[in-house]
Amino acid sequence: MSENLPFNERYIQPPYKILYRESLENAENFWKGMAKELDWFSPFDKVLDESNAPFYRWFPNGKINIVYNALDRHLKSRKNKVALYWENEKGESRHLTYGELYNEVNRFAKILQDLGIKKGDRVLIYLPLMPELPISMLALARIGAIHSIVFSGFSTQAVIDRINDAKAKLVITTSHTMRRGKRVELKRIIDEAVAQTPSVEKVLVIKRDEEIELNEERDVLYQDLAKKTGYKKVEIEETLSTDPLFILYTSGTTGKPKGILHLHGGYSLWTYLTTKWVFDLKDNDIFFNTADIGWITGHSYIVYGPLQNGASVLMYEGVPDYPNPDRWWELVEKYGVSVFYTSPTAIRSLMKYGADWVKNHDLSTLRILGSVGEPINPEAWRWYFKNIGNSQLPIVDTWWQTETGGIMISATPGLGNYMLKPSANGLPLPGIDADVFTEDGNAAGTREKGYIVIKRPWPGMLAGVWGDPDRYVKTYFSKFKGIYYPGDYAVKDEDGFFYILGRADEVLKIAGHRIGTREIEDILISHPAVAESAVIGVPDPVRGEVAVAAVVLKQGYQPSDELKKSILEYVRNNLGALVVFGGLYFVTKLPKTRSGKIMRRLVRSVIAGQTLGDVSTLEDETSIEELKKVIEEFS
Numbered sequence: 001m002s003e004n005l006p007f008n009e010r011y012i013q014p015p016y017k018i019l020y021r022e023s024l025e026n027a028e029n030f031w032k033g034m035a036k037e038l039d040w041f042s043p044f045d046k047v048l049d050e051s052n053a054p055f056y057r058w059f060p061n062g063k064i065n066i067v068y069n070a071l072d073r074h075l076k077s078r079k080n081k082v083a084l085y086w087e088n089e090k091g092e093s094r095h096l097t098y099g100e101l102y103n104e105v106n107r108f109a110k111i112l113q114d115l116g117i118k119k120g121d122r123v124l125i126y127l128p129l130m131p132e133l134p135i136s137m138l139a140l141a142r143i144g145a146i147h148s149i150v151f152s153g154f155s156t157q158a159v160i161d162r163i164n165d166a167k168a169k170l171v172i173t174t175s176h177t178m179r180r181g182k183r184v185e186l187k188r189i190i191d192e193a194v195a196q197t198p199s200v201e202k203v204l205v206i207k208r209d210e211e212i213e214l215n216e217e218r219d220v221l222y223q224d225l226a227k228k229t230g231y232k233k234v235e236i237e238e239t240l241s242t243d244p245l246f247i248l249y250t251s252g253t254t255g256k257p258k259g260i261l262h263l264h265g266g267y268s269l270w271t272y273l274t275t276k277w278v279f280d281l282k283d284n285d286i287f288f289n290t291a292d293i294g295w296i297t298g299h300s301y302i303v304y305g306p307l308q309n310g311a312s313v314l315m316y317e318g319v320p321d322y323p324n325p326d327r328w329w330e331l332v333e334k335y336g337v338s339v340f341y342t343s344p345t346a347i348r349s350l351m352k353y354g355a356d357w358v359k360n361h362d363l364s365t366l367r368i369l370g371s372v373g374e375p376i377n378p379e380a381w382r383w384y385f386k387n388i389g390n391s392q393l394p395i396v397d398t399w400w401q402t403e404t405g406g407i408m409i410s411a412t413p414g415l416g417n418y419m420l421k422p423s424a425n426g427l428p429l430p431g432i433d434a435d436v437f438t439e440d441g442n443a444a445g446t447r448e449k450g451y452i453v454i455k456r457p458w459p460g461m462l463a464g465v466w467g468d469p470d471r472y473v474k475t476y477f478s479k480f481k482g483i484y485y486p487g488d489y490a491v492k493d494e495d496g497f498f499y500i501l502g503r504a505d506e507v508l509k510i511a512g513h514r515i516g517t518r519e520i521e522d523i524l525i526s527h528p529a530v531a532e533s534a535v536i537g538v539p540d541p542v543r544g545e546v547a548v549a550a551v552v553l554k555q556g557y558q559p560s561d562e563l564k565k566s567i568l569e570y571v572r573n574n575l576g577a578l579v580v581f582g583g584l585y586f587v588t589k590l591p592k593t594r595s596g597k598i599m600r601r602l603v604r605s606v607i608a609g610q611t612l613g614d615v616s617t618l619e620d621e622t623s624i625e626e627l628k629k630v631i632e633e634f635s
């Protein structure tokens with residue numbers, strides 16, 4: 001009988017359908033009801049202040065602190081429940097119950113206060129996935145300070161730019177992390193960086209296993225202060241819903257990264273709800289999210305979302321294939337992981353070792369799998385489904401961004417919507433009014449490629465770009481006036497399912513890591529030998545995408561393998577090892593328009609071996625011929 005019903009009626013069950021309809025038709029009531037699931041110090045005046053759109057403010061005048069919802073409110077019922085499990089490459093482990101995490105966070109908060117950190121101050125965190133990372137971020141949020149975490153794979157220049165933009169007063173770091181058995185020095189990068197960041201007054205250093213060399217005037221050792229401070233409760237700051245919680249830098253189309261700003265109230269609610277709706281976390285679940293907390297995926301779904309839901313989270317400091325390619329499956333078995341969230345790149349990198357590495361492990365505790373960061377190709381999806389999901393578990397392919405705060409489009413097992421279609425991300429979550437627009441701002445037809453847009457505000461949305469209100473309006477609300485523009489291509493099918501196809505701008509996704517081509521170009525041209533450069537992304541079988549650069553050298557420099565090596569190393573040292581190159585070619589000129597703009601589109605076409613398209617604005621055609629020749633020679 002159900003065959004006669006339309007697809008949505010057959011497969012997508014309430015409560016998703018009911019909630020979705022309610023969320024758009026009766027939005028005020030919907031959000032009011034949802035917000036009641038969190039604890040507020042004092043109630044808000046209204047749900048949404050649109051008076052200064054697109055600077056939307058959620059739950060104005062309400063007082064709420066995300067840390068109260070993540071920790072304090074669990075003390076009664078979950079004090080002895082494990083909040084965080086941690087393990088590293090070597091198999092060393094630690095765990096913290098909600099009670100212990102609460103104590104650690106309070107002690108850390110007191111140390112921060114004693115160092116002079118106050119509400120509204122910015123503090124940069126540069127730590128690997130060690131327990132002190134969530135502890136320090138929660139401690140900062142507890143006292144109303146603003147954290148800005150920089151992924152520990154970023155290097156010196158990236159750190160300098162982010163500290164200076166946020167004018168951070170304090171930096172929190174540690175000596176090192178281990179990667180495939182080798183030390184990665186972290187404090188050394190901070191030492192180099194803070195020589196060029198006038199706002200930084202102190203560096204708080206967390207000792208790992210050995211003595212660390214400290215700068216007596218600037219560095220303070222966390223362990224010394226912790227011993228002195230002891231465990232005392234620190235009164236929680238009763239922040240406004242509209243007070244800043246964190247800044248997280250992300251790449252855009254200019255060389256300067258954008259400080260994406262999230263606020264306590266809206267972000268709390270959105271991470272709380274989406275964790276419940278998508279991952280369906282229950283009290284006995286163990287959630288393993290393989291992301292790094294230095295990216296939004298870790299902010300929202302290692303720390304804030306799961307902890308607000310009272311869940312147990314596993315964080316792993318290491319790579320998936322060291323010491324062996326079954327490291328993650330070993331962890332899933334050991335901890336009885338039930339919900340597992342990772343990236344397509346990670347799946348592809350494990351696929352190449354073969355499924356035998358999976359077979360020796362009991363993965364029967366798993367019940368939901370997730371994917372995030374980039375489109376998942378059918379081959380990787382099938383491998384994940386078959387080998388990790390035993391051909392029966394749902395894979396939630398969650399589309400979202402640093403800017404959206406939390407998941408926007410996905411299946412929602414927590415709301416009874418398990419419906420999956422190959423390559424589709426799924427349906428928009430309740431409250432998300434998504435659509436696909438054509439270039440001229442009309443709704444695209446069914447399965448017509450266009451730009452995904454979000455037509456009304458939602459609680460997790462960014463509140464602004466730190467220190468740059470114009471950039472916020474220009475980047476996100478100008479392509480289609482007043483409507484949020486994420487910068488991704490998408491199609492929508494006849495059942496309303498969205499398929500995200502990839503970035504529509506000059507932003508790369510290397511192994512799911514977001515990095516702007518302009519940011520890479522800016523570093524390249526700061527190398528003493530480089531005059532000009534054009535960076536584009538090309539498909540890569542494992543990483544999804546890698547960077548390729550065409551480089552013009554300054555007079556007096558000759559192309560050589562050594563110089564190439566030196567330039568690549570320079571990018572790694574300044575921006576970070578996350579920038580993986582698929583090639584670097586030396587040319588004497590780049591294709592440009594008559595007005596002098598580099599035509600990346602043509603560089604891309606030549607490198608991909610595609611037809612060039614419109615070349616009417618190209619100034620000098622020999623630039624193309626040269627590039628073709630160089631590529632032929634070196635490929």
Ligand code: PRX
Nearest residue numbers: 372373374375397398399400401402500514
């Ligand atoms: O292009 C989309 C892609 O990642 C971008 C956002 O990157 P970032 O802010 O670093 O956040 C990544 C983690 C949320 C998007 O604009 N993206 C993210 N998830 C998916 C995706 N593309 C396709 N499918 C996804 N599931």
